[in-house]
Amino acid sequence: MPKFPGIIHSKLPDTGTTIFTVMTKLANEEKAINLSQGFPDFDCPDKIKERTNHYMSNGYNQYAPMQGVPKLREAIADKVERLYSAQYDPDTEINVTAGATQAIYTALTAMIREGDEVIVFEPAYDSYVPAIELCGGIPIFVQLKAPDYHINWKEVQKLVSRRTKAIIINTPHNPTGSIMNAGDMQQLEKLTKGTDIVIISDEVYEHIIFDGYEHQSIARYPKLAERSFVVSSFGKTFHNTGWKIGYILAPQNLMEEFRKVHQFNVFTVNNPMQHAIADFMNDSFHWYADLAKFYQEKRDFFNKCIEGSRFTFTPSAGTYFQLLRYKDISDEKDTDFVVRLTKETKVASIPISVFYHEGIDDKFIRFCFCKGYETLEQAAELLRKV
Ligand SMILES: Cc1ncc(COP(=O)(O)O)c(C=O)c1O
Secondary structure, three states: OOOOOOOOOOOOOOOOOOHHHHHHHHHHHOOOEEOOOOOOOOOOOHHHHHHHHHHHHOOOOOOOOOOOOHHHHHHHHHHHHHHHOOOOOOOOOEEEEOHHHHHHHHHHHHHOOOOOEEEEEEOOOOOHHHHHHHOOOEEEEEEOOOOOOOOOHHHHHHHOOOOEEEEEEEOOOOOOOOOOOHHHHHHHHHHHOOOOOEEEEEOOOOOOEOOOOOOOOHHHOHHHHOOEEEEEEHHHHOOOHHHOOEEEEOOHHHHHHHHHHHHHHOOOOOHHHHHHHHHHHHHOOOHHHHHHHHHHHHHHHHHHHHOOOOOEOOOOOEOOEEEEEOOOOOOOOHHHHHHHHHHHHOEEOEEHHHHOOOOOOOOEEEEEOOOOHHHHHHHHHHHHOO
């Protein structure tokens, strides 16, 4: 096909291929163990697949309602009430989405106009900034500083202005594995009180939190919930990232605006899968606590295997990612180090600097431990030799 002959004025001139795609491609080329991109190498529960087959074979193959299948929205409302003591109306305050990414994109599109400012904590999941920029919004960056990556609220306060339209938070946090605590939520409440600021709370790892800590969902805090979109992803929770199904919670007046965009953005999400997930949720409430334990065991196993290496680390508090610091090994830039590590050591990881707009490099790289024990052991054995 000949190239487009006109001039293309890119709306995202600085955006290239995501680091996840780049590192996964390199891992495949180099036949390296891929601990870069965050997807499990084990399957989702048979029951969910069996229920999906059931619904596909029984005629559930046309459009689902725009808001999502009613019984799935009811299952979500039930879960959120049981876990966070928050009541969301399944008809007016819950929407099923094509993954968390779409939920975040649609919420930003519904809220942000040209020149609006959005506070983003860095290192930041890489979909936030392009989504803000496509709306004509301006990302205002707050750095989370190594090694603990906690939020300095005084710094945030200084950056809030009359133009601040939204704040995006993410707990448990990708890529660092840090979590927000009740004190953070109080600070956020203080900061937003009396303003028109909307919060987009990315809680896709809500059930993957360790060492007995409770996930601080925005939904737990009524004064925050009334100004927030809360986003989650079934892909992270049920080991089916490839299905790209998630959901969003918001008070009715925010949800009305969300739906105006959602209906022309994706309109609706896979029908049989929604039914299957609802059945599974209604039947398996123990899943969430089991999931935290499941991943904590993997984190502990991986970290134990890393002991004796020259990498240093603080155990991840949530998510299925572990940061390792290679400061004692090399002065290289993290983007170079991960390429060399993939080529020479045959283990692929993700450099943290790419999640900062200014490329801050504290010599941390991210490893994904949602993999089988044998894979984790093999990877750690290779890393111990570095
Ligand atoms: C912090 C964060 N938000 C959102 C997403 C996207 O989730 P989904 O696959 O449901 O779109 C991810 C996936 O890696 C993530 O880590």
